[in-house]
Amino acid sequence: xxxxxxxxxxxxxxxxxxxxxxxxxxxxxxxxxxxxxxxxxxxxxxxxxxxxxxxxxxxxxxxxxxxxxxxxxxxxxxxxxxxxxxxxxxxxxxxxxxxxxxxxxxxxxxxxxxxxxxxxxxxxxxxxxxxxxxxxxxxxxxxxxxxxxxxxxxxxxxxxxxxxxxxxxxxxxxxxxxxxxxxxxxxxxxxxxxxxxxxxxxxxxxxxxxxxxxxxxxxxxxxxxxxxxxxxxxxxxxxxxxxxxxxxxxxxxxxxxxxxxxxxxxxxxxxxxxxxxxxxxxxxxxxxxxxxxxx
DNA sequence: CACTTGACCTGTCCGC
DNA sequence: TGCGGACAGGTCAAGT
Numbered sequence: 001x002x003x004x005x006x007x008x009x010x011x012x013x014x015x016x017x018x019x020x021x022x023x024x025x026x027x028x029x030x031x032x033x034x035x036x037x038x039x040x041x042x043x044x045x046x047x048x049x050x051x052x053x054x055x056x057x058x059x060x061x062x063x064x065x066x067x068x069x070x071x072x073x074x075x076x077x078x079x080x081x082x083x084x085x086x087x088x089x090x091x092x093x094x095x096x097x098x099x100x101x102x103x104x105x106x107x108x109x110x111x112x113x114x115x116x117x118x119x120x121x122x123x124x125x126x127x128x129x130x131x132x133x134x135x136x137x138x139x140x141x142x143x144x145x146x147x148x149x150x151x152x153x154x155x156x157x158x159x160x161x162x163x164x165x166x167x168x169x170x171x172x173x174x175x176x177x178x179x180x181x182x183x184x185x186x187x188x189x190x191x192x193x194x195x196x197x198x199x200x201x202x203x204x205x206x207x208x209x210x211x212x213x214x215x216x217x218x219x220x221x222x223x224x225x226x227x228x229x230x231x232x233x234x235x236x237x238x239x240x241x242x243x244x245x246x247x248x249x250x251x252x253x254x255x256x257x258x259x260x261x262x263x264x265x266x267x268x269x270x271x272x273x274x275x276x277x278x279x280x281x282x283x284x285x286x287x288x289x290x291x292x293x294x295x
Numbered sequence: 296c297a298c299t300t301g302a303c304c305t306g307t308c309c310g311c
Numbered sequence: 312t313g314c315g316g317a318c319a320g321g322t323c324a325a326g327t
Contacts, residue, residue, distance in 0.1 A: 002321085058321075076320045077305080132304040134321070178298065187322080195320060284300065285320070 002074040002099045004157065004192030005235035005256065007058050010080050010098025014053040014062065014126075017082045017095070021120040022049045023064075029114045036139030044068040045139065057154045057191035061145070069145050071138040072128065074099040078135030083109060085123025094127065098240065154191040158228040163190065168225040169218075176214030180224065182283035183213055192232060196241055196263045199288045201227040203261045203272075208294045210282045234259070262288040 002010070026045055028034050048064040055061060062070040072078070079099030087094065094109055109127050110117055116137060118126040128137060140148055155171075156162035171190075175183050183189055184198040193201065202209045204227035207220055216224070235241065238255035261271050265288060266279040275292035 073321080075303095075322075130304095131306070132320095134304060175297080182298075185321085283298095286318080 003194035003197050004232055006098050006240035007055050007060055008236050009240040011053045011055045011060055013097035018050045018126055023118050024121045025119040027117040029110055032133055033136035034116055040139055056149055057187055067142055069140050071140060073135055075134035077132045078130040081127040083125050153188045155189045157192045158232045165225050172213050172221055178213055179283055180211050180213055181209035195285050197231050199263045200261050201231045204231060206294050208289055209287045
């Protein structure tokens with residue numbers, strides 16, 4: 001499920017594969033949640049080049065030579081696929097850039113889950129896929145982009161300098177009544193963690209996700225602060241998490257899945273103490289933890 | 296303001 | 312074999 005590391009992986013893939021290419025044609029297959037005036041799409045996307053790909057939290061930003069930007073959120077099931085002209089002709093599998101993975105053996109593009117398709121001048125294509133229609137694409141001019149990112153009120157990302165222990169301590173004091181789980185999932189507190197990495201960070205810090213933030217000792221808070229940084233750093237290094245490897249670029253994407261500590265490991269043994277991993281519901285989310293070594 | 300809950304969706308899995 | 316229901320999770324709006 002796309003969290004910061006998966007979005008970062010997608011951004012890196014896009015930078016490598018589409019930056020510099022000119023968009024010859026845009027095909028909107030499912031217009032729902034593809035935002036922006038049609039006239040702006042025609043004048044500012046058609047014919048423009050991809051000049052850079054950045055990211056803020058879990059939001060992807062594709063900057064175009066027209067100065068306009070495409071802001072994409074993959075939500076739970078969104079994914080980006082790339083296919084070169086040669087691969088298309090030989091019916092070879094597309095390259096998975098990031099997002100949710102599916103278990104299909106063979107992928108024909110476009111298909112029923114294709115929301116938008118960007119045809120580049122060299123014949124390569126970028127596909128935005130999303131089976132559940134939760135994800136979206138916005139087309140923004142520089143002012144709109146600024147205002148939109150501002151409106152998200154995102155907190156610092158764990159690897160930012162602004163995510164200092166002092167910041168985290170003050171956050172814990174202000175939000176003492178909520179659970180660790182709810183706090184770490186809150187993008188306005190810390191941007192980038194989602195359900196998987198929150199469970200992973202709590203396990204690393206030896207803390208139960210349901211613990212009230214106000215009950216944490218200084219040592220607990222420091223361990224949790226450090227765990228957020230370390231888990232995300234490791235996941236980015238491994239190219240994020242993907243549950244299936246059908247589309248991935250060889251050896252570069254989704255390796256975190258095999259290294260995960262507790263997420264999706266209900267009844268398996270804890271990698272630290274061998275006790276069985278439990279699953280509960282905290283802050284409305286499926287939550288995995290070790291009842292023995294997380295207190 | 297802080298916090299929780301439900302809605303948005305559809306594919307997958309489990310029990311009957 | 313098919314069908315109903317629970318579940319998956321990121322964000323936002325509406326609720327307490």
